[in-house]
Every structure is written in structure tokens, then in C-alpha cells.
Amino acid sequence: MSQALPVTYVTVMDVRRITPRTARVTFTGDGLPDIMAERPDQQMKLCLPRAGQRVPVLPRQDADDTYGMRWYEAYLAIPEDERPWMRGFTVRSYDRARNAMAVDFVLHGDDGPAARWGSAARPGDVLGMVGPSAAYARPLPASDWLLLAGDETALPAMATLLEALPDGTRALAYVEVADAAEEQDLAPAAGSEVRWVHRDRGGSLLRAVRAARLPGDGAGAAWLAGEAGAVRELRRHLVEERQLPKEAVEFSGYWRRRLTQDDAPTEEDLAWARERAGGSGA
Known part of the structure; x- marks a missing residue:
């Protein structure tokens, strides 16, 4: 039976500037061991909180919603000023022993939500994550x-x-x-x-x-x-x-x-x- 598109929360463990314009943010989360695969180019979406939110507001997941269409409709129904920004990323690495997932943020300097969040990220910050899923590999x-x-x-x-x-x-x-x-x-x-x-x-x-x-x-x-x-x-x-x-x-x-x-x-x-x-x- 197909699994639903995974939706979970991840917490920042560490932030490191690997180049002047790139921040490598390491996350952990209880759901990561079950959804991370041993393959390259794992694509997922990170959900960034709006101003005033400590944790982004996300809909509940439906176990029968294999491709996430009903979840995405519920996401779009969240009022715009509360709906998290959603941006696509690639998993740079995953250390199963530490349950640590590294993601690189390109800091364009254009004041976009992802660059803005990546520039200010600190341990303990929480994001939502949609995917990765083998269905989209x-x-x-x-x-x-x-x-x-x-x-x-x-x-x-x-x-x-x-x-x-x-x-x-x-x-x-x-x-x-x-x-x-x-x-x-x-x-x-x-x-x-x-x-x-x-x-x-x-x-x-x-x-x-x-x-x-x-x-x-x-x-x-x-x-x-x-x-x-x-x-x-x-x-x-x-x-x-x-x-x-x-x-x-x-x-x-x-x-x-x-x-x-x-x-x-x-x-x-x-x-x-x-x-x-x-x-x-x-």
C-alpha cells in the first residue's frame, strides 16, 4: 500500500556558514528516520513560519492522501497571513546515527523568506517539512x-x-x-x-x-x-x-x-x- 506524502516538523541543531553566501543548517526530528532514504537528490519542501509564529501552522496529514493533494488544499485554505511560506530544498546529507539532516540555504540577499530565515536561523528554531517521497524520485x-x-x-x-x-x-x-x-x-x-x-x-x-x-x-x-x-x-x-x-x-x-x-x-x-x-x- 502506498504511503502518504510525509509531513513532519524539524528542529535546528546547528547553523554553519560554509561560504559567504551559503548557510548549512542541520535539523533533527522524530519523523526523520522513517522518511529519509539512502539515495541522492532527495527533494522536499520546508515550511517557514510567518512573522510572530514560533512554529509554522500546518494541516493534519491524511494517511490515505498518497500524493498530498488534500493536504495541499488544506494548506492553501489557511489564511494568507498565517500560511507558512513553502520553499523547495534538497537534502544535502543525512546522518542516521545522529538523526541529523543537513540543508544548504543560499543567501541571495534579496530579502526573500528563505534567505531571510536562513540568515537568522538558530538552534531550537522549528520548521515544517513536506517530503521527501520516493514517489517523486x-x-x-x-x-x-x-x-x-x-x-x-x-x-x-x-x-x-x-x-x-x-x-x-x-x-x-x-x-x-x-x-x-x-x-x-x-x-x-x-x-x-x-x-x-x-x-x-x-x-x-x-x-x-x-x-x-x-x-x-x-x-x-x-x-x-x-x-x-x-x-x-x-x-x-x-x-x-x-x-x-x-x-x-x-x-x-x-x-x-x-x-x-x-x-x-x-x-x-x-x-x-x-x-x-x-x-x-x-
Whole structure:
């Protein structure tokens, strides 16, 4: 029988600034051991309290609500000034022995709720968490070599994927960050390579990938994530110019320039969602 989409509360254990613009927040919670899996790229939502709330207000969970649709309807029914902000994150790591889950917060400096909360987080703070769920897991396409590309918002997912690859995998990762101070120490599998792209030096992810010599012969695949517009351009380049099959390119738009996750999807967003689901679209 399918399990309901997990909804739980997590409490801050520790906060550490790992780069000038990235805070690594470690959480614990009674529900974590039952829902954390041994796989990379575990996506979930964190629910951030509104002003004046110590703990975010969340609806009760329905055990038969496998995909969380009824829960989400109840969430939307909460008055807007009480409804927690909900933002998507990737689990950076989970230490089962300590029951400790690390999550990286990118501190954009744009006064958004996630960056604002991450900048002020302290041990004892409480957030709600929705997921992660195996029902939404998207495995990497089968391939002889792999390209990964994303910005700093995609870095936690990319890091877990690189660390989980078998040694000897031919993989090349491009990561766009603000400057050299935002580079992180990663532990990719043997055979993988990470190249950093610095915006302060005029670098861009699209230009870097366009100029890239890809890992080799055989069937290739790609994993792309980050700002939605940049990811769309990267995907078009790989499918139309590099001739990768559409099904070999896994892609996600984590954020939209000039828009937040609270804004309604644009027509382009909807077309993109249909394409990810396997329908028609550019």
C-alpha cells in the first residue's frame, strides 16, 4: 500500500556558514528516520513560519492522501497571513546515527523568506517539512557518460549525485556561482570532474556548456537544474545542437528570475511542466 506524502516538523541543531553566501543548517526530528532514504537528490519542501509564529501552522496529514493533494488544499485554505511560506530544498546529507539532516540555504540577499530565515536561523528554531517521497524520485537516465550543470541552488543536489556515482563514471559537472569564494569542497566519484563558473568574471553556465568538450563517445545524458530560463536554454542546446535525445536530459527549474514560488506559473512554465511529464512542448 502506498504511503502518504510525509509531513513532519524539524528542529535546528546547528547553523554553519560554509561560504559567504551559503548557510548549512542541520535539523533533527522524530519523523526523520522513517522518511529519509539512502539515495541522492532527495527533494522536499520546508515550511517557514510567518512573522510572530514560533512554529509554522500546518494541516493534519491524511494517511490515505498518497500524493498530498488534500493536504495541499488544506494548506492553501489557511489564511494568507498565517500560511507558512513553502520553499523547495534538497537534502544535502543525512546522518542516521545522529538523526541529523543537513540543508544548504543560499543567501541571495534579496530579502526573500528563505534567505531571510536562513540568515537568522538558530538552534531550537522549528520548521515544517513536506517530503521527501520516493514517489517523486527521478533517477538519472542510463548512459555511458553524464553532464551535470546548474547554479548554486542546484549545488546540493549535484553534490549528492556526484558522490553517489560509481567510481569510473565519466561525468563532467559545471557549477555557476557568484565568485571563487562560493566554491565548495566536493567529493565526486573517481572519474568525475567539477568545473566552476564565476559570474564576477563574466562567466555563465550556458556559455561554459556550449564551449565544453563532453566526456566521450557512447550514449550521453544530462542533468540540469537552477534558474528556469537558463535551464531551458541549456536543454535546447543539448537537444538541438548536441543531439542528445530528449529523454536523456533530466531538467528542473528551481527558481524564476523576477518571480517567486508564490507567483502563479507562466504559460512557459506550464508548457515546460507538460514537457517534463512527457507531453508536447518545446
